[in-house]
Each structure stands twice: as C-alpha cells, then as structure tokens.
Amino acid sequence: MIKLDRKYVEQVQASATKADLFPLLQNAIELEHATIPPYLTAMFSLKAGTNDAIRSLIRSIVFQEMSHMTIAANLLISIGGCPQINTPDFIPKYPGKLPMGIGGQDFEVPIKHFSKELVRDVFMVIEEPEHPVYVQPPEAGLEAAQDQFATIGEFYDAVKQKIEDLGDGIFVDDPKKQVVEWFETDRVFPITNVETAGKSIDVIVVEGEGTRTTPFESPADPAHFYKFSEIYEGQRIVETQDGFAYAGASIPFDATGVFPMVDNPKVADFAIGTAARIGVERYAYSYSSLLNALHVAFNGKPDHINTAIGLMYSLKIEAVNLMSIQVGQTGQTAGPSYEYRNTQGGVSAAS
C-alpha cells in the first residue's frame, strides 16, 4: 500500500515558512531515492539476452524514479534549500522500512533478485495508487487506506497546496542550479514559481500512481503500479470495450534468466579475501561515489550530473560482475550492497 505516516502530511500542512518545508522535501528526495536500489537490483539480476520486456519496463520505472528524485531535489533547491545526498543515513537500510513510514509499520523492502513474488509483494505495494483503477482480471478487493495513513499522493498534494499558500515569493531566482539535463523537457524543467512547482509535483504523482480514471500516465505508458502489475500478470494492459484488461502483448518471464543472487547482500556477509567481498565493497564504494557526485550536482554544479551518469553505467557492469560470483554451495551468487563506503578494501585484513 502506498501509504505513509500521516504526520508528514500534517507537518506539511502546518508549515509556516519555506524553511519548514526544507526537511520535508529532503524526506521526499530520500523517499524517491529509496525505491531505486531494490528496483535497480532486480533489473540487474536479469541476465543479458533474456527477459528483455521485463527489463525494459523496470528500466523505464527506474528512470522515472531518478527523475522524481531530481524533481524533488530541484523543488528544494528552488526555494533555497540544499539537498543532502551523500550522508550514510541517506541510504535506507535494506531490508528495512522505507522513509516516511511508507507502507506501514510491518512493510520492509529487501534487496533481492527479480521474481514475480518480489514484484507483487514489494514493488506493487510500494507503488499502489490511492484509488486503483480496476483492471480485469487482477486479484479483487484492494483495501482502502487506513485512517492513520496518508498516501504519497496526499503528501505531494499537501506540498503543492502549501507552496500555493506561500506564494511565488518563496522561490529563489537561481534556476541554473537545478538539474534538468538528461530528462524530457516537459517532465523535468526549472522550477521558478508556484505554477512550475505544481506541474513538477503532478509529474511525480501521475507517473507514480496514474490517475483515478486510467492506469496510463500517458498514452500506452502505464503508471508504475500498473507496469509492475503487467510484469506480474505477464501481459500488457489494454483498454477494451469492458474497461482495462491484461489482454495486450505478452511479457514472458524466463526464470532461468535471473542471477540467483543471495537476498540482502551486505559487505560484512562475505569473508575478507574472497572475490565476493572485494566485489561487493567495490560496488558499495561506487554507489557511494555516485551519491557524492549527485550531491555535488544538486549543490551548485548541475553539470556534474554527467559525472554521476558515468558512475551509473559503471555500477551496471560491477553488478553483473558480482552476480556471476558464486557464494557457498547452493549455487547462489553475490550481489550488490547499498552501504555508504568512503574507501574500498576487502582484499586482506588491514595491515
């Protein structure tokens, strides 16, 4: 369920100044980031040359999550805040809860290889809209959100409303500090006033949840929840005479095309001196380097996003490398860990 602790909505509503919004928008950046490691890992676990349709769907979601994180950061920058991207606490603990109480107290997000169960039990729960559109034939009976919880959509609606209340005066006149390159110009654009802020928030909400009337955020492009449900159902959603149905092109899943990586790999799980330890430290270091690069980009040097992109490509190669390292006797492989690391080692006990 895409629910979050209602207190965050209330804090937005209670904000008296733009400075009150800073920590809440920082929360939003952390939230948008928090889904990237699990989605990315599932995507990396699909072996090259297999499961292309699934990979392509997840990639489109990951790309949008990256743009949502960027929009949230630009929002914060636009009203004079400074995103904090490269602190150890910025990365959630996996398995663990998402920021802002997303999904409720019992909902934990793991780092696992791709499986349909992972899609259904985790990814679809993360992305579930406030008012799902009925698509035939999914499991019936999606529960309504409980009262103590709000939804991500409500949170962003509250932010939008608050920005409207505070007015154009809260925006700092330095849009060149925002990161807009690499994204479609109608989705990620400089935020300079109430109007552009509102439009940006709509992008996040619609791409994440869709609308109340259609699963599609744009023609033939379902919102995240529905893309994941397409993967789970194995078929694309199409509009029929009787409404929406999983009756489109098939999305085949080849279970042999998945690296059987261990669940929730952590640096400390692997013995020093093993290929797995060396590789997982390298990955964690590179991921931390990516956050460092993003921090620079979001703090006055937006061109630095190019440097960050280089690291994203490097991470892909390092992940595939890790997922080909056998660990233990069970045929499982090592996998990526998302821990903040300032240096890389693991070759031998430090001298």
Added chain:
Amino acid sequence: MSYLSSPRMHFAGYFQADVSTINNDVRHFDSAAFLPKYQLPQHGNEMNGWWNPEGSGAYRLVQCTITGGVLNGNPIATASDDPAIGMTISGSDGRVSGKLVDLDPQQQMVSQIWGMSVRLTDGSAKDLFNSEYRVAPFMNLWRRQQGPSQGDQTLAAKYQSVLENVVWSDTLGSPLVDAIRAASDDGVLSIDFNVFGYKMDASSPTFTLGRIIGTIGPAGKNDPAHFVIGRHLMATFAGGDPTTPMQGIYNLPCVVDTDSTTVTANLGNAIPISNADGTPQNLGELQMAVLKNTGTANGDVIDSSEIEILGQVPYRGDGWYTQTAGVIDFPYTGNQWVEDNIHDRPLALVRPAGHDDYSVLIREGQDGLYMRADEHVYRLDPGTSASVEFFASRYGHPHEGKIDLSANNTMIGGGGGPNQLHPHVDIPDVGDPPDAISYPNTIATDANGRATLTLTASPTGPGNPRQYIDGQLYGIGYSLTDQPPGYNSNPWLFVSVLVWDAIEAPDEPTWYRDIQPIMQQYGNLYPIMSKHLVDLGDYQSVVEHRSILKLAFGLPVSDPNYMPVTRDLSSAKRDMLLAWLDSIGPNGLPIKGHSQQSGARGRASLKAAVGSLTESVSAAATAGGKTTFLENLKQKAR
C-alpha cells in the same frame, strides 16, 4: 626535488587493472575476420579472447594505506610518529575509476593510467588532499618474481608521475603531510609506485588485482615528471632481453643530497621477489657503495681498496619493503673521501664475496651519464606536432651534449597471439611508411641539460598501412653522442608514437558507410560494453543511446568516462562520429544509409601480405598479455 626527497611518505596495498584482453591480439581488430568465440575466455590452449575478454579497462587503487615515511631525515613508522600512518590512499570517490590503456595492440609495453584521482583520506569524510594523476605509462618492466607463478604475472614494473591540481584540506593534522605540502612547488606532488604480483587467474579471488607499493613526495615544477634527475644504476642485459638483468638486480635511481650528505636510493623495483606478495628474494648481504675506479663494470669482483661502503640495505628485515617502498637513505656525513669524490665516482650496489672482495651487482651508468625523454608515449593526428622534453645529466648534474635520434622499431610490432587464427589474419608491419613522421636527426641539450624534440606527423598521415587497424606505430630511439662504448643503456628508453590515418569525412556521414566500421570494431573488442550497455555494432542500439554516446565521445580525453576507453580514435573520426550522432535522417534519427558488403576490402590481397605466425600454442599461451607480447618481440628479433 621528487618523491626521493625528504619529506616523503610510503604506501602499500593493491591495485585492480580490469583490462580487456581481446585487444591483446592485433588480429582481432580485423572485423571482417572476427569470430564470436574471440569474446570468450581462453579455454585450455584455445586462446579465444584471452584471459579477461570482459575487462572494463578500470584501474583502481584498493586498500592502499600509508605505511611509513621520512621527515627531517628521520624514519616514521607508526601512527604515534605521525597520524598519516594508516591513512588511506585511494582513487576518486566522486567519479568512475581511472583506466589502464595500451597505446596499441602492437605496442603493449607502455600501458598508461588515464583519469585517475589520488586522494589521501583519514577514512571519514575528510580528504587531506585530492589530486589528479598525470597520465603516465609503466616503465622498467622486468621478470622480477623469481619463485613459481600461481596465476601471477611474474613481470613487474614501475610508474612515476606527478599529482596535479592538488586540493588540500585546510588543516592536515599531520606534520609529515604538512612538510610535504610545504616542500612542493605549486602544490604539485611526485609519485612513484611499483606494481607486481598481478593475478591473471580468473578462479583466484584476487583476479585482476596486483600489489602496489610506492612513495609520494614533493615535486619541483621544473623537474621531469616521470623520472628523477639523479644517479641511475644501470643493469647489463644478456642477449638483448630487457627483462633479465645479468646480475639479478634491476635498474634503480638514486639522488645525492650534498647539503644533508645523504644518498637516497630507490630499490623498490630493483630487488627480485620470491612471490606475488613481494617478499624480497634473499640475495645475501647487499651494500650501497661508491666505486673508486670509474672503469669497474657490472659483474666485476673488486677488493675493499677499490670501494667505499655507504651502508647495508636492510631488505631482509620484516616489513622493510612495505614500510619503505624500497627507498632508503645512506648518510655519508663524516666520510671525507665520499664527500670529496661522490660528485664524479659511480654509485654501485655490491655484495660481499668473501675475504676482502665485493661483487659489483649494478653500477651507475658509465661516465655518470643519464638521458631520457620525460614523456615517451604520443598519439598524433595527421598534420599535428608534439614536443618531447629531454633531460641529460652526468653524475646527477645537467649535461650539455648532443642527442642522436633515429627510427627504432625493435621493441614495437608483432602483437599477435601464439596461435593460428582461422580465418587467417596477417600481422601488420610497423614503422612504415617512415615519412609519415618527421623529426631532426640530432638535438642538443642546453646548459640546464634540457632539449626539446619536435615530432611532426605528415598532413597526409601514414595512409592506412595496417589496413584493418587505424594509423601506424613508430619507435624513435635516442642516445647521447658522447655516450661511451659499451654504455649500459635501458632498452625501454625510446619514444612510442601512434600516427593516425588521415580521413576525408563526408559532409553527411552515414551509419553503414562511415560509422558502423568504427563502432563494430569497438563492439567486437569490448563486449562488456556491447552486452550490458550499448551494442556498438548495432544501429538501433547506438541511436537509442545517442545522447550518452555524444557525451562520452565528446568528453576531454583525460576524463575517465571518455570513450573510447582505449583512446585510439583519431580526432577526425571522432568529429565525424559526433557529427553523425547529431545528424537527422529521413527517420528522424542519425542517417543510416545503405548496407554494404562488410569487410569488402579484399581479404585475398591481405593474405598475400608478409607476416607469419607460429603454428602451435606455446607456453606463452598461459603467461599473460605482457609476456606474450615480449615473446613475440623476441621472435621478431630472431
């Protein structure tokens, strides 16, 4: 001033060189004859794409820590001596790793590190300094590991360069690092490191990792970046094999500081090791000395009247190599003969040989002469020039003299594997046509011992003499005219130049005619890219990723994200590629053009060309790229 100065700090740890090995065989550049199996790892005697076909080119510093240092002439060994001890030397934590790049498959002996940051950090978020490693190739490759190889490369080498754009923390908290900073010109640092024990066995946990032990010290802005002006002890090589010094000790640089009356020697790449961990081989007692007779030669046995001993080399002590990087001070304060004579008598490393005798293992070059090009690896576009800086010295002082220059292609060329390929591909000749590069026959060093050589590539380029691979390679040998007969020169001292082909780029380049032949070659040679990121030989994949490709191909060549990683694309071809990525064809995407018969460049005529291969797979098949390249050179020399 250099890393051999005091103050200095030493570090030790590991490096990763995740090199791609498909390009170890020049014949794999022939896209028309390329087989899918060349992207597979070596299997038994089947070389395929050699031992790491999916290498990424990454070069990383891993788990390197400061292990020791020298401040005010005193050794520093523990964190209580100075807090820098135990700190980490690392690559960048804000961008991708550096890259290790060969000049060419026919010159694999000057692999350069590109785009590497070097920083000193205390393990928290604080960097004491952050810097850029100036591109430099390895030097002084030799068969250093004497014990059996367990999937290790037994060849070892060293790198020397400078760290530039140094950004210092406001407060360093380390007297040692403070002193190094204060001693440096313009915040430039000097760095030297030895690499050995590189693992080529894919089943090893440390596959693609090797050991690194080095030194960082102050740099002078007028000093050469890649060697030390000082006193160079030069080995004798048997039968022209540059990897096997006759007396077992490899070349080493020393400096003499007459103010502090100290000789500082760098034995870090000189003493053989018995295993991949770098345990120095026990050669018995070794002593640093000054020879009284300038005519004493490597291998001579002399008595105590012909030598003045400076001190012992404590290389057999526990942790000596790790803690000192093999750099050692020999004070000679109070030794009047040395003070009076060290300015024109050769330094030497000797071993007591019983009674009153000493074996001379390695001595300073005859007449104290040393001369070399600072940078010696160049990539030239047609019609462009490069300046090569030379420095000559005699017993460590500037030497005015003349430098003879001439073509020397003995250490380049070859570059095929030990096996036959089917279909057959010829190995191109190098150095031909000679007139695609021009330079004077002689240059003169000035009173500062300096000279500049201008290399000029002809505007028409070499004319695609190697057919399936761009450009042509040239080796340029150099020597001092007044170098005495029998001078122990270093066979690795020559300039390597790759001159790219001239092309006439069409106004509207098309995929099939102009771009695909370039990209297909990269796609073949670097499958890690094609399998996981962009299939470079495929139009659809390339146009889908055109934004990121535009970024990568448009970056400065020094950027670690620059494409191609191998830095072997001429400016003209890169400009054509970038123009094509910007072009808009009838489908709204870069112009595709019409498919042509690929590889229609007349294989028959190539087959008739000169060059033959060994018929069987030799022992070199399991010995790694550098070894195989060397074997090829030796074969060529026969």
